[in-house]
Amino acid sequence: EPLFRSKAASLPTKVFGFQLYDLVCFNNHRYYIKSRRSSGTFALVSVEGLKEENRSYKKLTLLAHTNAYLTNHYINA
Numbered sequence: 203e204p205l206f207r208s209k210a211a212s213l214p215t216k217v218f219g220f221q222l223y224d225l226v227c228f229n230n231h232r233y234y235i236k237s238r239r240s241s242g243t244f245a246l247v248s249v250e251g252l253k254e255e256n257r258s259y260k261k262l263t264l265l266a267h268t269n270a271y272l273t274n275h276y277i278n279a
Contacts, residue, residue: 218242218259227263228254234268 215221217238224235226246233246233254244262246254 213238213240220244220259220262220264221267223268225265225268227265228257228261232265 217240220226220235220238222235222238226233226235226244228246231248231252233248233252235244236247236253237245242259243256244259246257
């Protein structure tokens, strides 16, 4: 058995200047980047739960880099 196994291919941290959990603007709504693809398309999700799939980096405006994980806080009414 080999000592070292080959590493699975993975994307770099930044793709076209965007990284996971960055806050971006698309169609005048704020979204977080949920996943990224090497083609430059991203899956977006908003805090309210709205989802946008396969949006091109050309249509996104970077608002802020996020260096932490996103968490939801639920309040019982």
